[in-house]
Amino acid sequence: DKEHLTVCFEKVTFGYLPSETVLQDISFAIPAGETWAVVGPTGAGKTSVVNLVLRLYDPWQGRVFLDGVDLRRADPLDLAAKVALVPQEVFIKSGTIKHNITLGRERVTEENLDMALSVTGAGEFVNRLEKGLHTKVGSGGQGLSAGQRQLIALARALAGDPGLLVLDEATSAVDPVSEKQIQRALPKVMQGRTSLVVAHRLSTVRRADNILVMKKGRICEQGTHAELLKKNGVYAGLVRH
């Protein structure tokens, strides 16, 4: 049941190369249904946390649990059905917009597709296109703005109706119209699911139930926006920047 998805890191240490530790002793537990943000400077290890949640890699030490199940023991197909990622670099396949959202997945019913288009607001720009959902786009996303690509990626993630949504927000500037649309959509997109967001948008960070502040592969602070501002530490420095 998607209402009950929890994410838990237990003393996780990880790196890509044996000589370089990227995550050091990371522990946190996201209760079901909450939205947590991860912030920190470039290279801090934010995307690496995301990579472990999706089980693209296994930790060197410690464990990652989804819904109480150690990811090493989880069924990959089950995982793929429960967890959706909006990656930092959105990929677009050559084909129609519809195919780019459904990716041919069986669980993406017409109903889920409509839901995803309306909740994300992607439907608004798609409907303005002469061929709508049947508009063809190039593999590099030719014909779409960076913001529109992001909206498609959001709709794609949502169309599988995931219990856990992982968002690695793009740092690259999206056009202001799409940016506004994404800002408006995100709370609705996350409602009723657990979300982990590598956040650059202040609106996302402010609203998070908890913020993990990362620095050099460690969690150096955590708390709500208000708590962290009060603390006047690393987070307060990032926000003022």
Ligand code: DUT
């Ligand atoms: N790293 C690798 N191989 C990879 C990905 C990352 O060696 O495939 C290194 C680069 C960096 C560290 O891991 O020293 C953490 O990278 P990560 O991508 O997790 O950092 P980030 O916090 O997501 O940075 P950004 O804000 O630039 O996305």
Ligand code: MG
């Ligand atoms: Mg990253």
